[in-house]
Amino acid sequence: MELYKIDEKGLAEAMARVMEDYRVVAPVEKGPKHVFDDIEDWSDARPMAVGTVLPPKKYAFPQRETLLRFTLTGETPEAEAVMDDTPVVMAGVHPCDIAGLRCIDHTLAGRHFDEHYGARRMNAIVFGFDCMPDEHCFCTSVGTLKAESGYDLFFTPIQTGGFVIRIGTPRGRQLFEKYFQHAEGAGVYEESLEADFRQRKAEAVTAHIDAPVDDLPEVYQESMDSEVWDKWGAVCFSCGSCSLVCPTCYCFDVQDRVSLDGSEGRRDRIWDACTLPDFATVAGGHDFRPTAPKRLIHRHNRKFNYQQERYGEPHCTGCGRCGRSCLVHINMVTVANELIAEQKGEEA
Template identity: 40%
Template sequence: MAAELLMTPYAMDRFMGRLIAEGPVMGPRDRRVQPGFVKFEWLSSADELVLEYTTTTIPPKKAFFPPRQPLFEFELSEPPTITAVQEATPFTLVGVHPCDLAGLSMLDDAYAREPAEACWPAARARARVIGVDCLPDEYCFCFAMNTCNSREGADLFLTPIARGYLVEVLTEAGEEMLRLSDVEDAEDEDRSQAQAFRRDKGNRLSASIDASPEEFAEILETQELGELWREIAGRCYSCGSCNTTCPTCFCFDINDEFDLGLTGGQRVRTWDSCQLQEFALVAGGHNFRRIRWQRVRHRWHRKFLYLYRTFGRPYCTGCGRCSRACTADINIVDVSNEVIARARGRV
């Protein structure tokens, strides 16, 4: 597959307009209350789509795994009834950056692990995905995480060039989407401009983790760094923002919400955060990570050790969202490099 085509800005506008007219499309849109910031939202016209942006606060995983998701409705009748809440409408997710494509792919693997979760793959199967390249800021470290050129799960991928966009056609679904669109074959000059865009992006990436994923995992596994975790925990508020903004966090909680008459209700799942004090609280009142430094350490161990060992890559895309969102200014790259420096200082 992987044909490379050219789409002019005018043709792109018409293409997006047609997709939106045909069915639900979620994409990055200007946050009206905070101009200059974009968020993934359902679009009502092509004018709302912002294809060139640095990042969003909340990653596009919310298209497949909403922060609050009803699973089924129940009625306490005789006999009781249960009705699954099943969304069946196909949709298109537009404007996904390479690191977020990698994040979605990591969640594919995480939710497929036995016992497999059913909602995520069902939502993924309903969607077509269009990726777009990005210009990173000082928080991004996707190069270190090997996600900066990911095309995982994308049907089409766009790179901005002088004449519009270089369009990589990656799947048959992508080819089908372009069927009625105004595209032409890309020329060598278009391809070299796309390569220059990627080089420029690489040159802007200054943040990096100072060890390979394997070395970092080994450090976390073998070094006792309690003093450092206590220092970081001394600044952390346990607010959970680092988890709720993370494209690779997949933990959730499940609750039954009853109506006021207690005759029925909904079972709902919501995003959860391992940084919240009650996250590891179990029946009987024991809390496996009651103390804050244990939860801070857990976040690093989870992303760079346990899930790395399970899935063969760190569960961090290098998007920098957790660092941008942290009110305590706890930066994942700085902390990781401090871990590495202290560990190496001991050897």
């Protein structure tokens, strides 16, 4: 794969040109946190900021979107699908969130193709950036330290200043050739600097799951009756935050909004969360996951058991967002390690 390099000034000039033609979103400061938001000046972007409150998934799968509009006035109701295929450049997508998009693709753009998601996703241009972990990140435990694919362009900071650039798609090459005139060819030296950054990143990860990721489905299958779930379920608020910030969660509700005179309306899709009470309540009022421990078992098994068995990779990317957002410090690493320790007969 060809390698290029660009300095900070060249990158800013390239992004200014990209912004003339595209909607560009990137992590920006919001009080003490970072959020993905629209930018009009590259100096506002913090592309290496770790732990944006919500992942960039929200541009392909928004918190609320209108799926269709309908009228009820004629002899037969009429409905028209609402599709959004506006291109958006997502700059500052880290390897864990690139993996998160792939996980959502498994579900919404795989065997069952969701056209609303597909339209947005195909027009979501990914400018990946490498990053340094905080204490919540555990990418080294789940295979997301490095992005092998899933990006159009990928930028890795190097010690001599600027970034090494990798091109991941034909679309990425077109964008690179059109906008990145200040980039130069890079060679073995820059490749070693790129490897050096990744090595330092791996060494900076402090949270680790105490078992190979391939062993986790069995760990979770054997742990359905573990007291670990009761322990954490007893303090869980069932607030749903962990699910709502997750780059791989895709549960949603569908609601119809009809005008007061009943003549027209729209159908919206909004995020939902399996950790919220009543999520699993069905017609007749039966709730098949009525307690917090049962809801936690379900969520954690979705990440390291059910989806991992089905798609061949964990549906937890190690981004650490659920741990950052949980008021009672429930996080994937602690829970996994307690289950692993319990199975080994160690004190949890």
